[in-house]
Amino acid sequence: MDITVNDKIYTIEDIEMPLLWVLRDELKIHGPKYGCGIGLCGACTVHINKTAIRSCSLPVGQVYGNITTIEGLGAASVMHIVQKAWVEHQVAQCGYCQPGQIMSAVALLTQNPSPTDEDINLAMSGNICRCGTYPRIKAAIKTAAKNIKNKK
Amino acid sequence: MSKLKTFSRRSFLIGSSAIAGGIAFGYYQYKTPHNNPLLKHLNPNQTTLTPYIKIDPQGITIITPRAEMGQGIHSTLAALVAEELNMEWQSINVEHGPASSAYHNTAILEEGLPFAPTNNSVFATNIRKLIKVPAKFLGMQITGGSSSVVDGYEKMRLAGATAKAVLIAAAAETLKVDKSTLTTQQGYVMSETGVKLSFIELATKAQTIAVPSTIVLKNKSDWKLLGKSLPRIDMIEKCTGTAQYAMDVNINEMLYATVIMNPHLGGNMLSYNADTAKTMLGVKSVINLNNKGVAVIATNTWYALKAAKNINFIWEKAHFPATTEEMLEVAKNSFSKNNLNSTLKDEGNTNSAFNQINNVTEQLISGEYSVPYLAHAAMEPLNATVLLTATTLNIWVGTQSPTQVVKEAETITGLSAKNINVNTTYMGGSFGRRAEMDFIKSAIEIAKHTHNKPIKVTWSREEDTTHDYYRPLAVAKFKGIVANNTIKALDLQLACPSVLTSQMGRIGLPVMGPDISIVQAAWEQPYQIQNYKVRGYKVAEMLPVSWWRSVGASQNGFFHESIVDELAHNADIDPLTCRLALIEHIPSKKVLEAVASMANWHTKRPKNRGLGLAFTLSFGVPTAEIIEVENTPQGIKIVNVYAAVDVGIALDPRNIEAQVISGINFGLSAAIMGEINVKEGKVEQTNFHQYKVLRMDQAPNIEVKILENGEKIRGIGEPATPPAAPALGNAIFAVTGKRIRSLPFNKAINFV
Numbered sequence: 001m002d003i004t005v006n007d008k009i010y011t012i013e014d015i016e017m018p019l020l021w022v023l024r025d026e027l028k029i030h031g032p033k034y035g036c037g038i039g040l041c042g043a044c045t046v047h048i049n050k051t052a053i054r055s056c057s058l059p060v061g062q063v064y065g066n067i068t069t070i071e072g073l074g075a076a077s078v079m080h081i082v083q084k085a086w087v088e089h090q091v092a093q094c095g096y097c098q099p100g101q102i103m104s105a106v107a108l109l110t111q112n113p114s115p116t117d118e119d120i121n122l123a124m125s126g127n128i129c130r131c132g133t134y135p136r137i138k139a140a141i142k143t144a145a146k147n148i149k150n151k152k
Numbered sequence: 153m154s155k156l157k158t159f160s161r162r163s164f165l166i167g168s169s170a171i172a173g174g175i176a177f178g179y180y181q182y183k184t185p186h187n188n189p190l191l192k193h194l195n196p197n198q199t200t201l202t203p204y205i206k207i208d209p210q211g212i213t214i215i216t217p218r219a220e221m222g223q224g225i226h227s228t229l230a231a232l233v234a235e236e237l238n239m240e241w242q243s244i245n246v247e248h249g250p251a252s253s254a255y256h257n258t259a260i261l262e263e264g265l266p267f268a269p270t271n272n273s274v275f276a277t278n279i280r281k282l283i284k285v286p287a288k289f290l291g292m293q294i295t296g297g298s299s300s301v302v303d304g305y306e307k308m309r310l311a312g313a314t315a316k317a318v319l320i321a322a323a324a325e326t327l328k329v330d331k332s333t334l335t336t337q338q339g340y341v342m343s344e345t346g347v348k349l350s351f352i353e354l355a356t357k358a359q360t361i362a363v364p365s366t367i368v369l370k371n372k373s374d375w376k377l378l379g380k381s382l383p384r385i386d387m388i389e390k391c392t393g394t395a396q397y398a399m400d401v402n403i404n405e406m407l408y409a410t411v412i413m414n415p416h417l418g419g420n421m422l423s424y425n426a427d428t429a430k431t432m433l434g435v436k437s438v439i440n441l442n443n444k445g446v447a448v449i450a451t452n453t454w455y456a457l458k459a460a461k462n463i464n465f466i467w468e469k470a471h472f473p474a475t476t477e478e479m480l481e482v483a484k485n486s487f488s489k490n491n492l493n494s495t496l497k498d499e500g501n502t503n504s505a506f507n508q509i510n511n512v513t514e515q516l517i518s519g520e521y522s523v524p525y526l527a528h529a530a531m532e533p534l535n536a537t538v539l540l541t542a543t544t545l546n547i548w549v550g551t552q553s554p555t556q557v558v559k560e561a562e563t564i565t566g567l568s569a570k571n572i573n574v575n576t577t578y579m580g581g582s583f584g585r586r587a588e589m590d591f592i593k594s595a596i597e598i599a600k601h602t603h604n605k606p607i608k609v610t611w612s613r614e615e616d617t618t619h620d621y622y623r624p625l626a627v628a629k630f631k632g633i634v635a636n637n638t639i640k641a642l643d644l645q646l647a648c649p650s651v652l653t654s655q656m657g658r659i660g661l662p663v664m665g666p667d668i669s670i671v672q673a674a675w676e677q678p679y680q681i682q683n684y685k686v687r688g689y690k691v692a693e694m695l696p697v698s699w700w701r702s703v704g705a706s707q708n709g710f711f712h713e714s715i716v717d718e719l720a721h722n723a724d725i726d727p728l729t730c731r732l733a734l735i736e737h738i739p740s741k742k743v744l745e746a747v748a749s750m751a752n753w754h755t756k757r758p759k760n761r762g763l764g765l766a767f768t769l770s771f772g773v774p775t776a777e778i779i780e781v782e783n784t785p786q787g788i789k790i791v792n793v794y795a796a797v798d799v800g801i802a803l804d805p806r807n808i809e810a811q812v813i814s815g816i817n818f819g820l821s822a823a824i825m826g827e828i829n830v831k832e833g834k835v836e837q838t839n840f841h842q843y844k845v846l847r848m849d850q851a852p853n854i855e856v857k858i859l860e861n862g863e864k865i866r867g868i869g870e871p872a873t874p875p876a877a878p879a880l881g882n883a884i885f886a887v888t889g890k891r892i893r894s895l896p897f898n899k900a901i902n903f904v
């Protein structure tokens with residue numbers, strides 16, 4: 001089957017393989033991370049048609065739209081507005097969970113441009129951070145929400 | 153073999169005259185610098201000035217040879233060098249660099265000495281200086297013990313200043329002017345007349361200039377980078393998914409593997425049947441790993457993980473008890489003469505105080521506390537990538553001990569160190585786990601079977617959780633007397649398996665003297681209690697144990713500060729007043745006063761809200777925390793956390809604040825819900841549905857204040873963790889009247 005990842009088309013042999021391992025081991029796209037393999041930690045979060053999904057738990061054969069990983073969101077030279085907020089707040093420590101955090105945050109803001117603290121907690125509690133960067137994640141989401149609004 | 157054993161035999165004993173006079177022969181060799189490890193891999197267009205600086209046409213690269221596991225250490229170490237070189241922050245490159253004894257850690261051994269951080273006597277100071285000698289000979293390049301900044305503070309600035317001195321000397325020669333007329337700016341040496349020579353063009357000549365005997369470091373008042381919150385050098389790549397962890401390494405023709413080791417830890421593998429697994433899609437082979445477990449080699453990690461689930465095993469049982477309950481019994485039965493390991497605190501006369509207690513005017517309180525085993529649960533499961541040929545070994549791994557990796561690789565492959573390259577990557581968390589060698593040794597073993605092809609070995613989360621080196625379980629027994637509005641006596645006994653023995657044993661080093669890991673953050677606290685005894689008892693090793701963020705302080709902070717709180721409350725003394733009255737050490741007093749002010753400690757709260765205070769001096773950092781909780785109908789909610797820390801000199805305030813928040817959240821996660829249990833001889837918790845960790849919906853607001861009254865610079869990786877559990881427990885008591893003496897708290901009370 002063919003899948004589209006960050007606007008490029010790839011042909012995949014094994015439709016049973018979870019999307020995460022297709023991305024990482026087959027396509028060498030390493031932004032999405034392996035953290036738990038059972039959809040509990042959020043490190044593997046990518047978008048399918050702008051919805052956040054746990055790629056470790058989705059066989060690639062069930063992919064139903066365009067896949068965006070953290071790499072497709074923005075690069076160092078042209079960062080996504082959420083990534084810029086992350087850098088502004090110096091969110092990351094070890095950074096391993098942050099691609100997943102950012103993908104979840106972008107999906108949240110797409111659905112809810114003015115999230116409250118409770119909205120943020122609900123949307124982001126699927127993403128674990130063992131370094132405890134939660135306060136800065138929350139602050140960055142609020143900054144990004146404001147910046148997205150001001151851009152319009 | 154262990155060089156330290158040689159020192160032991162040559163009377164390296166604390167207090168002997170050999171120490172007092174200095175170790176003559178050793179000192180000469182100590183003064184001889186290590187070779188520069190950068191010389192080995194230099195390209196023709198590269199030069200190196202000191203082991204910490206490389207220069208090529210692209211610019212300056214600073215070597216920061218400590219594990220970047222989230223603490224931001226690469227940024228701070230680089231800033232120390234860049235400051236002296238007057239470099240612009242945005243212009244530098246940073247690399248971890250090779251494994252080398254030139255990057256040995258001298259500060260880390262200090263923490264293990266039996267001197268309290270408040271002890272600044274001549275004797276203690278001299279021993280701290282002298283411990284650098286064996287540290288250098290041990291040649292351990294190791295990250296841990298919150299020591300990287302302490303270790304690097306002078307070293308790295310000296311490297312930068314040395315490089316600047318030879319660059320200036322080179323420019324002086326070239327321009328035929330006096331050195332004193334030259335300055336450095338933005339990567340150039342500048343003359344009075346405005347002539348600029350770049351570091352890049354001067355580097356080759358600078359390399360030939362003899363290092364001057366006196367190097368002058370900049371005054372703090374002249375700092376441009378240090379003391380400021382700098383944007384972390386790894387921040388953009390970590391926010392754009394381009395930062396490379398060991399898990400992300402990709403080499404041509406790479407194979408993938410996973411391991412399944414005996415879940416009855418330490419036992420052998422009696423037999424296995426991989427007939428089905430071997431036939432599965434993508435599987436190349438199944439390898440017996442020295443009868444301890446197997447590895448599955450495949451063309452994709454997923455195929456390896458899937459096949460691993462289709463192997464049947466017969467495992468030997470472990471040598472330790474099969475249940476947590478039995479293990480706890482072993483710990484509780486360890487308060488015996490046989491197991492007594494140290495009595496590092498024995499002030500006044502606790503025996504008389506308790507024997508002669510006045511039941512009218514004095515109150516006796518006693519009890520027992522316990523904490524469970526804990527997992528590290530870093531976000532990046534253990535992994536390593538190895539390329540082994542007949543003549544060389546290359547390994548890509550997140551490790552806290554690169555030089556130990558080389559030693560293990562030498563042993564396993566027979567190759568010599570000069571043919572072994574360790575590429576130390578970013579780590580997706582570690583908290584002490586990646587100081588161990590197990591996952592690295594097995595990866596190298598597996599690479600022997602891949603016939604010159606690189607292989608990435610990835611542990612499943614389940615394997616990572618069930619094959620950890622845990623934070624030990626521990627039990628504390630106390631009795632205390634309160635009288636005259638103060639704590640008159642405290643007798644604290646601590647029983648814990650020895651992290652030190654466990655870990656040092658694995659790398660072939662003897663443990664000399666008392667085991668500090670059992671009693672740290674209990675024996676050396678700055679409380680001046682009249683009758684004060686702290687004893688450590690060594691419990692048999694059951695589950696394998698190792699460093700877990702803040703080590704012995706992680707449990708002893710909870711024990712000591714809950715007990716002080718119990719004693720204070722029992723006598724109706726304000727917990728803050730009680731502590732301030734018993735502590736003379738100024739930096740410790742000031743963090744207590746600071747946190748009390750931040751939290752408005754004296755402002756009465758509504759009935760459903762309460763404050764808990766805790767103070768721990770660990771890794772030389774006085775840390776005071778106050779947690780405010782609300783008692784809701786659904787359970788306890790953490791409303792606010794306040795923390796005051798004293799790091800002596802604050803090199804990067806925002807980074808320090810991030811580490812304090814990190815340490816607190818790490819401690820709270822364990823306190824509320826962290827628990828590793830053993831059932832039928834195996835660790836029960838396998839993944840995050842069972843080993844629960846703190847998530848955003850329960851993460852509190854945290855306010856941090858950084859003080860600089862301490863006598864010397866300190867690290868901040870661990871100190872914020874120990875006070876978190878007791879501060880929370882003390883807050884729960886304040887608002888419910890319920891004293892919880894064993895962790896995790898969620899077994900006794902609900903949290904929202």
